[in-house]
Amino acid sequence: MPPEVLSAPLIVEFPFTRSTGPVLGAFLTGLRERVVLGARGSDGRVLCPPAEYDPVTAEELTELVPLGQLGTVTTWAWNERPRPYQPLDTPFAWVLVRLDGADTALLHALDAPRHAVRTGMRVAIRWADERSGAITDIACFEPAPNAGAPGDSHRAEGSAA
């Protein structure tokens, strides 16, 4: 009779260390200091997360601008069962957030009840208590205390279902 087939946990881990370069280094430094930076492109648009090279001309980007602590959800997906190492351990929404002052959106987690999440929703950064210069310095986003930012939310809501 064949023996019982074995099974065991197998964890493969690659602890990569990357050098961050000028733009992402500055962006991560900003997060540590509770400031989100965007990069201004040649067409005047502000990109966040900042691009190192201009999407139009491919020139190096060197003008960084601080953005607001509030933003607008441009799209989202509900995560009913968070996995280990995800930003939150209770159900949350993955969101793209266009921070006030930016023209592109940043991917992060939103801690809000399922029924409250919608495109056009106003959200605020929840900073991590301990910050080290990483995207996780933003613990997550949360619903903005007093919703509504005229001239910003209606633009995104136009595309909502």
Added chain:
Amino acid sequence: MTTAAELLAGIPELAGVEPVTRVTIPARLEYTYSPGSAQTRFLTALPDKRLLAERCPRCTRVYVPPRGACPTCGIAATEQLELPHTGTVTTFCIVNIAAKGLDVEVPYCYAYVLLDGANVGLHARIGDTPYADVRIGQRVEAVWNEQRLGPSLASISHFRPTGEPDADPESYRRWM
């Protein structure tokens, strides 16, 4: 070349702060690994210090650890056999960078050991010898890890030189 510090200098609230230059981002994959019936037989024999292998009925190649089938012929391996604890180094390297979570001191020597009667090399560490002396063709024998005998290759601590003359290259040339 612009630096992060130079870019930060233009932003009043961030001018002069220590810039971030590196991040460590672990990529982690968690599996539940099942070795299948053939390797399970191999692994469960290790605590008894037995090295089980399989022979292909068509090409007669002997595989260790056994996989249940011959990858060359694509047919099930039916014959099981036991191999001795001796073999020949067919290739090796000296590892100078410690892998995370591995409780072996660097530098160490890692080799393919072609067990006598086998046609594929077994991965193993070479020890109890200066690494400058390790060579292709060297004869080695298994040193069992008496404290960790179990259904794992950790049952073999390492291989050490037997002191015999080097193997005839013809005996391993085809299996390097």
